[in-house]
Amino acid sequence: MLDAAVKALSQILSPAMRSILWRSIGLALVLIVVLAIGLQRLLSWLATSGEVWAEMFLGPSFQTPLDILAWIISIAAGLGVVFGAVFLMPAITSLVASFFVDEVADHVEREHYPAERPGTALPLPLAIAEGVKTASLTILVYLVALPFVLFAGAGFIIFFIATAWLLGREYFELAAMRFRSPREAKAMRKDNAAAVFTAGLVIAAFVSIPIVNLATPLFGMAFMVHMHKRLSGPRPELIEPERKARLPLA
Template sequence: MIINAFLKALGQLTDSRFLGVLGLGVGLTIGLLIAFYAAFVLFIGWMLPESFALPWIGEITWVDNALAVAGIPLMLLLSIFLMVPVASAFMGIFIDRVAGAVEDRHYPGLPPARGLSIGEALVDVAKFLAVLVGVNLVALILYLLFAPLAPLLFWVVNGVLLGREYGQMVALRHESAAGAAAFRKRHRPTLFAAGVLMTVPLTIPVVNLLVPILGAATFTHLYHMLNGTRARPSRSG
């Protein structure tokens, strides 16, 4: 079911509405990474003197520039961790557009979605980001203690969190808060597995830029599949 939902989402990636959201999402993500990189370079410039001298070597003037260049791969590495909260924020901002595009193509007989107001989405995202950061800070101790297992732990921890959040946000478009919570609890194992499926490619630089929109579409399909909503038969060609 999860693979089927993901393949349906992948098959719609060239949809004009998807491409519009994808462009916005990629632009916002790259802008965020550039902002972090600029902050890193400014911090290095503030911390290090422009030049200093060492015995037998003489004046050193290139350390800050070298560190600034080294900051580029550092930002790519940092993007692995940044993309998890970015994916959550993306979900809150663009869920209605992505889910609406999926439902218009695959589930045209549905009644209009309740949708989420900007206020509702921002409050939900803010709460989730606080939980996400807090849990990952605690999990950081486990990552350090069990370094060889750190990637697996990262996938499991964030798979649980993202599966919960994406499942909740998709369900809220059609149900009350109580109904969405009941849906999430009823299908916890499936949502967890889908969350892990989304978390793994989030750790791959560049590829992770595509994951938030595919995740939103995949979870939209999952919601309707789990609720027994009949999809429109795929059109060939």
């Protein structure tokens, strides 16, 4: 597994992957900006609406304290946008990954497994659907875990474990579906649940590093291509030529 991680890390910095890396980072930044603007508008609207409602309920004499409270809430909202963008990076990168699945996998397979049958490109709607599903599940799990952040950091542990499971699940199935049906890919992931989850911990650690985590789609996909190859075992197309080479000449 360590060897697979090192190979994935070295390859995402190679010239062949540089174009994908910049496009992936660009798309992730666009999504982060859109998310931040959306959150800021929502929180500002809630603060303004709450101030108007409170003034109507308490009376004009409370206008100054309410203005101060609204100002404090606006600052908190800005911090919340930054905090939210950081914690939603796994969801953002999982969505970004769905656009670059096959490009990354093709590079890995050509460089490290040239003698083997290449995978079949996934239909873009299927890849995007998987990315949206993982992003939605990530946000849902994070919302559930958020209240536990206040209790001795339990929420952060839940975040990390959930991220490992969700991202490990997505990247492995995307890599496996290049060679198997979606049902077979899911079955293989379940049969190797411990290995996939452990690999997911590596991806979760990667996505937790600021700035570096913008490259998560490339690292996660490349890493899981190697993991899928290892968990698939010996490939018949490689075994047969070796067997023939050992046969005595007639």
